[in-house]
Every structure is written in structure tokens, then in C-alpha cells.
Amino acid sequence: TNPKKAGVVALFYPDESQLTNLLLILRNTYPGVHSNQIGFPGGKAEKKDKNLLETALRETHEEVGVKPGDIQIIRALSEIYIPPSNFEVRPYIGLYDKGQAFVKQQDEVEELVEVPLIDFMDDSKMITQILTTSYADNIKVPAFKLKGYTVWGATAMMLSEIKELFKQVL
Template sequence: MRKDELLRALEGVLEKKTFAAQDAAPATPAAVLAIIHYGDSKPCVLLTKRRENLKMHRGEISFPGGRFTQSDLTLMHTALRETEEEIGLAFGPGDVAGALQPVRTMTSNHFIVPFVTVQDRLPKLRIAQDEVAGVLDAPLIETLGTMEPDREHFRFSKTAVRFKFESNVIWGATARILKQLHEVLIRPS
């Protein structure tokens, strides 16, 4: 899928909104940045593996991002700040194509706004070793094609899904964000 095709497909679902922390009430406001890039002429998505010693969501696969702080103007600024802190990529508001629908975590009561950027190439990453155990550069379309029901983590939910990349299982809020991309890029209506 070419970059122009991908952007055209996303155009109808991405909101051009920066989101205020109050939009998350009463949950904890948070934001992530889904970084889609074309390093090898096909779209890839950058994911992080969280360190095992973190308080919450340890060892999970996620998008770069985190909680809103008072210094952030909007949740978009949260996603941009956290991305720079975690993997050393500095994007500005003009680099953001828009936001997918917010998702909530099932266990930690976070309201997460997933922002999306689509880039031709990425500069060298600077990984924050205290937060990030590693970075996964997954082929987007192939990874979206691995979607399956997630009965391991959510035995009682018929709508929970998970994805796989190499030996990694992507589940929870990250999977719900990827599912939105799946609906647009794999199963367009």
C-alpha cells in the first residue's frame, strides 16, 4: 500500500482534534503516537516493548506514549512529548495526521487518545532504557492480518482481539487501536 493510498484511507476516520485532558474525565488522560513509516517502501508501524520493572503494563507491547502532565497543552502534546522521551523521535503538531477513536484500558482506567503520523523515513532512535526494553518495527499490513480473538487475556469478552509480530503478542488497548487500523486498511466498508 502506497503512502498516498494509506493517507486517503485514513482520511475519513482520523479526527482533526488535539483533545483536552478534560475529554478523558473521569479516567486518567493519556495519549500515544502510532508511527507509520515507509523505510522499505511498504508501511511499517513502530511499537515499543515496555520494561518488565515498570509499575503498570510491564512487558507489554505498546505505542510510544503515556500520561498527560500539566505541562502538556493537549493530549496531542502528551503523545509527542512521550514519543520523544521514550524513543527520541521529535515530531511537531504538523506531523500528526489526526486521531483515531480513544480507547480505555481495562485494568488501569486510562483514557488513551491514539494519534497517527505517517512518515517517509525515520531518523535514528534514541531509546530510553529505563522505560523501553526494545522497539519493534512491524510491517503494518502483515501485522494487521494476524488479528484473532484474544481468549487468553479476556476470556469473557467476545470482542477482544490480539495481533502477533514475530514472537510478540499485542493485546489490550494497543490491540484495540490496531483493530481500528485493521477496519480501515484491511476491511474497508
């Protein structure tokens, strides 16, 4: 009941070779259920935010250094509820074409994970893995294997929605 609200951005951008990439982040290790997990830039809504899009853009700027005005939002995705942390998250698909380097926020972001679109769309990157989570031991979960990381849970669900949308237009 009464979930906290958050907004995140699935940020697509061209690399030096003009190939499309997706930016994910590896969160720092901290005492919490999402410690050291792969996710999208974004985070918790604050009272000053007008809406969850503003939250997603503000948090993306804080975590990876991309100014809100430099992101073209394509569309919102389905909200997703995350039981272990009691968050309801609104993801957005955004495009960033400024070519300026990302600047990670040291206290929240361990690593920037830049995933080529061709890898993201490769069905062989979808796996099933047995994991121990904050709420269950040895459970079988669908996941993506991207850049050496296992991406599962809410982030994998959001990625699946994005992938299905892309398949409709590609």
C-alpha cells in the first residue's frame, strides 16, 4: 500500500561509430534491496517534481550528467510495481544525441553500462537464471545477459517491453 513513486529513462544514443546504444547503470553497493544491481538512470520522486517525467529527467541528470533539455522523450512505458522496495516506477524511452560524455554520480553509480542496440535486440541474450534475492532463495528468473551482467527483475521487465515495441517497428 502507498508505494513510493519513481521515474527512470531508457536512454538511447549514438556512439562514436554512430551505432545506437542503450545506457544502463550498475548501482553502488549500499544497504538496500537494489544494491549493486543493473538498472536505468532515474530514481525517487521528490516533492519539487511536477510529475514522474520530471523526476526521471532530474534523476538522469544527477546520475549520468545528461541535461533534461538534451533528452527527447519518445514515450512512457507501463508502470511497474516493485514489491521488495515498495516502489511504483514509470519508465520512459528517451533519445540523446548531443555526443557529450556521460558523467557518473560517484556516490550512486558504480559503472556506466553501455549496451549496443544490436546486442539488446539479440534473442540469445535472453536467459533464465537461478538467483537468490532479498525476498527468495534459488528462484528461476527470466533475465538478459548484457555486457557480462545479468539484468533481471523490474529492469528486465521494462527491457522486455521496449524490445517488443522495437520489434513492432523494425
